Amino acid sequence: MSDEREVLSALIDREPVAADVLARVLEQPANRALLVEFVRLRERIQQDDRGESRSLELSPPIERARPRGWIRAVAAVVLLGLGLAGGAGLERYASRERPPEPTRVVQLEPSPGATLRR
Amino acid sequence: MDGISGAPPLVARLFEQHGPAVYRYFRRSTADPGAAEDLSQEVFLRISRHAGSYEPRERERAWVFRIARNVLIDHKRAATRGATESRLEPVAAPTQALHADLQQALAGLAGDDREAFLLAEIGGLTYAEIAVATESTVPAVRSRIYRARLALRERLLPPPPLGRAAVPVGGDDE
Numbered sequence A: 001m002s003d004e005r006e007v008l009s010a011l012i013d014r015e016p017v018a019a020d021v022l023a024r025v026l027e028q029p030a031n032r033a034l035l036v037e038f039v040r041l042r043e044r045i046q047q048d049d050r051g052e053s054r055s056l057e058l059s060p061p062i063e064r065a066r067p068r069g070w071i072r073a074v075a076a077v078v079l080l081g082l083g084l085a086g087g088a089g090l091e092r093y094a095s096r097e098r099p100p101e102p103t104r105v106v107q108l109e110p111s112p113g114a115t116l117r118r
Numbered sequence B: 001m002d003g004i005s006g007a008p009p010l011v012a013r014l015f016e017q018h019g020p021a022v023y024r025y026f027r028r029s030t031a032d033p034g035a036a037e038d039l040s041q042e043v044f045l046r047i048s049r050h051a052g053s054y055e056p057r058e059r060e061r062a063w064v065f066r067i068a069r070n071v072l073i074d075h076k077r078a079a080t081r082g083a084t085e086s087r088l089e090p091v092a093a094p095t096q097a098l099h100a101d102l103q104q105a106l107a108g109l110a111g112d113d114r115e116a117f118l119l120a121e122i123g124g125l126t127y128a129e130i131a132v133a134t135e136s137t138v139p140a141v142r143s144r145i146y147r148a149r150l151a152l153r154e155r156l157l158p159p160p161p162l163g164r165a166a167v168p169v170g171g172d173d174e
Helices: A006-012 A019-026 A029-054 A069-097 B009-030 B033-053 B060-081 B097-107 B111-121 B127-133 B138-156
Strands: none
Touching (some): A006 A019, A019 A029, A029 B097, B009 B033, B060 B111, B111 B127, B127 B138
């Protein structure tokens, strides 16, 4: 069972209320006081909201544009090219760092009469 | 507040018209200004993604706040999954005792009551719109908002000089 005083709350929300019920409820002084307090409560909240909205700097939403298909394809090709170029450059750089490949191998063997001098 | 550069006119207009209210709704619901700003942005990003398919079958404001409610639900779920559930905490704002009191009073409400109350009070939704958004009924919404008002009045308003008549809080939801 609902409380008939709900009409007071509904009234200040501009909701439809039954006039007969409202009249009956408002006959009671305590209910009239309750209606006034509901209005005060609204004032109180609005006062708080006003104070806050003075300091509110709400930023508009920002969404990063999603790259379109062809842009993504071009970006992929560019990245692939950069990767290949980078790889080739690295290869050249690496080859300068390596010792030259041997073209022939010379093996030295001790002669039969050789002695080890200390 | 600037519009959304490059955004469809609908989104820009909705942001201009409802952005501050959406922010306040999140601010009251989460007690976290940073989260409220992020969630507000998320609402309008979602709107911009679905603006093309939007058909005005309902009031724009109700549509925006239905999205806002979904964003809030997702946020709470994510927070729960991360074991850092966003609870309504009293905000430490020494220069804004008034604000902290209100936030604390809102935190003391039952979740359903707070949600219905904020959608009506901040969002400006009708009871029928709230009933649709929350998958409830108009009488239930009406009861929830009434209960929320009674509780907030107890916590926020000083008692009148001759005392305050006790108002039973209860009744069926549905």
